[in-house]
Amino acid sequence: MRIIAGKYKGKILNSFEADNIRPTSDMVKEAICNKIQFDIPNASVLDLFGGTGNFGFEMLSRGASEVVICDNNDKSINIIKKNNASLKENATIIQGDYNKCLKILSNKNYKFDLIFLDPPYKTTYGEQAMALILKLELLNENGMIIFEHAKGKEFDYEGFSLIDRKSYGIKQVSYFMVKND
Numbered sequence: 556m557r558i559i560a561g562k563y564k565g566k567i568l569n570s571f572e573a574d575n576i577r578p579t580s581d582m583v584k585e586a587i588c589n590k591i592q593f594d595i596p597n598a599s600v601l602d603l604f605g606g607t608g609n610f611g612f613e614m615l616s617r618g619a620s621e622v623v624i625c626d627n628n629d630k631s632i633n634i635i636k637k638n639n640a641s642l643k644e645n646a647t648i649i650q651g652d653y654n655k656c657l658k659i660l661s662n663k664n665y666k667f668d669l670i671f672l673d674p675p676y677k678t679t680y681g682e683q684a685m686a687l688i689l690k691l692e693l694l695n696e697n698g699m700i701i702f703e704h705a706k707g708k709e710f711d712y713e714g715f716s717l718i719d720r721k722s723y724g725i726k727q728v729s730y731f732m733v734k735n736d
Contacts, residue, residue: 560588561613568612568638571630579673579703580723584609586721586728595669596619600668601693605624608634610671611623612646615646622646623648624646624649668695669698669699669701672703676704685731694733698733702730716732718731
């Protein structure tokens with residue numbers, strides 16, 4: 556797993572093997588970044604199901620001004636901290652499940668331009684996180700949620716507009732914005 560572009564291009568990130576960790580592949584990460592490339596500079600970014608921090612650190616490398624990475628797994632948090640230190644970055648790292656993290660961020664008045672969701676595929680954590688993000692108003696106007704999920708998982712969310720959806724093997728990435736009714 557490596558940073559694919561920006562100031563840390565080619566930097567290898569620390570990782571670990573675990574059944575519940577499924578880092579976003581370079582191919583998928585590059586496709587996402589190509590789609591949102593003009594939204595990244597100076598963006599505030601949340602990597603909610605952080606794993607190794609792969610996506611968040613890619614955003615910092617490409618010019619995001621602020622990145623928050625959340626995960627509830629001890630090993631993941633340790634790897635995220637190691638990657639943060641090796642890049643000499645100051646990403647905000649929060650340990651806790653998505654509910655806890657989103658509530659902490661709301662209490663600290665955070666707002667994000669880009670929110671990346673890559674929850675365990677066999678759960679509804681992503682859908683629940685989207686509802687809470689909307690309720691807590693954590694997305695800036697014109698902000699976007701990028702949701703990586705199992706292919707074929709079609710859904711609509713009240714309060715969000717589906718902007719695009721792309722498939723990559725067994726994965727799918729859906730892009731959402733808050734509806735402006």
